[in-house]
Amino acid sequence: MRWLLVAVIAAATTVSDVLQAAAMKRHGEIRDFRPGALGRLLAILARNKLVVASVAAMTVSFFAFIALLSVADLSFAVPATAASYVLETVLAKYLLKEPVTLGRWAGASLVACGVALLSR
Amino acid sequence: MPWRPPRPAPVTSRLRLKTRLFTALVILTSVCGNFSLGWGMRQVGRLLTISPLAYMRAVVNPWVALGISLLILWLFSHMTLLSWADLSYVLPVTSIGYVLSALAGKLFLHEEISRWRWAGILLIAAGVALVARTAPHRAGGVSMSRGAAS
Numbered sequence A: 001m002r003w004l005l006v007a008v009i010a011a012a013t014t015v016s017d018v019l020q021a022a023a024m025k026r027h028g029e030i031r032d033f034r035p036g037a038l039g040r041l042l043a044i045l046a047r048n049k050l051v052v053a054s055v056a057a058m059t060v061s062f063f064a065f066i067a068l069l070s071v072a073d074l075s076f077a078v079p080a081t082a083a084s085y086v087l088e089t090v091l092a093k094y095l096l097k098e099p100v101t102l103g104r105w106a107g108a109s110l111v112a113c114g115v116a117l118l119s120r
Numbered sequence B: 001m002p003w004r005p006p007r008p009a010p011v012t013s014r015l016r017l018k019t020r021l022f023t024a025l026v027i028l029t030s031v032c033g034n035f036s037l038g039w040g041m042r043q044v045g046r047l048l049t050i051s052p053l054a055y056m057r058a059v060v061n062p063w064v065a066l067g068i069s070l071l072i073l074w075l076f077s078h079m080t081l082l083s084w085a086d087l088s089y090v091l092p093v094t095s096i097g098y099v100l101s102a103l104a105g106k107l108f109l110h111e112e113i114s115r116w117r118w119a120g121i122l123l124i125a126a127g128v129a130l131v132a133r134t135a136p137h138r139a140g141g142v143s144m145s146r147g148a149a150s
Helices: A002-027 A035-046 A049-071 A079-094 A102-118 B013-044 B052-059 B062-082 B087-094 B096-108 B115-132
Strands: none
Touching: A002 A035, A002 A049, A002 A079, A002 B062, A002 B087, A035 A049, A049 B013, A049 B052, A049 B062, A079 A102, A079 B087, A102 B087, A102 B096, A102 B115, B013 B052, B013 B062, B013 B087, B013 B096, B052 B062, B062 B087, B087 B096, B087 B115, B096 B115
16 A cells, blocks of 8 residues: 555656646746736646646645655655656656756766665 | 867856755745645544545644645745756755755654665765756756766
C-alpha cells in the first residue's frame, strides 16, 4: 500500500511539473507584478488547459501524499521524489527541449542520490 | 585561431535578482508547507480510505489548512519562476528545501540525523551548487561555469 502511494505521488508530481513548465514556457516571462496585472494573469492561466491539467495532477499527488503521511513518516515519503528528479530531467530535455548541460545532469543525479540517502 | 565556446546570453542582474527572490519563496513555502502538513497529519491520524468525508475532516485541521494555503502560495511562485527559468534548473536548485526540512526536524522536533542523512545532505548541497552555476533560462542555455560547459 505504501509503495503504491509512493508510485502514485512520483508519477503525478512528474506529470504536474512537466505540464506546468510547458504552460509557463509558452506564456513567457512574467514581468508585471502589480496587483491588477497579477489578477489578469490568474484569469488567463485559469483558462489554460495545460495549467488546469497540471493542477489536477497536483491534486492527485497531494491527496496521495497526505494519505502516505498518515501512515508513514515524512522521511519515508521523501524517496518518492528522488526518482522523479532524473525522470523529470529526461522529460525536460526531450519533451521541453531544454538545454540540459553536463552540469545539470550531474547536479540532478547528485540530488537524486542525496534525497534517497535522506530516507535512511 | 583557437576554438572558443559560444558566449552565454547575458543574464541581466534584474533577472538574477528575480530568480533568487522567487527561488527563495518556492523553497520557503514548500519547507513550511510540508512541515505544517506533516504536523497536522500526525493529529488527524491514519487516512487509508477513498471516502471523501475522511479527507474533508483532514482538510479542516488548522495545520493541514495552513499547509494547503502555503502550498497554494508555492504553486504561484513556482509557476512564476518557471515562466523564465528551465525546469531542469528549478528542480535541482529548489531541492535545497530537503536539507532545510531535515535541519528543521533536528532543531524543532529533535529528530536524529544519521551519518547516512548527513551524507545525503552533502550530496544535495553539491548538486544544488553545480546546477545553480548554470544560467537559469534557455536563452542563456550555455553553462556560465567553464567547468561544466564541456
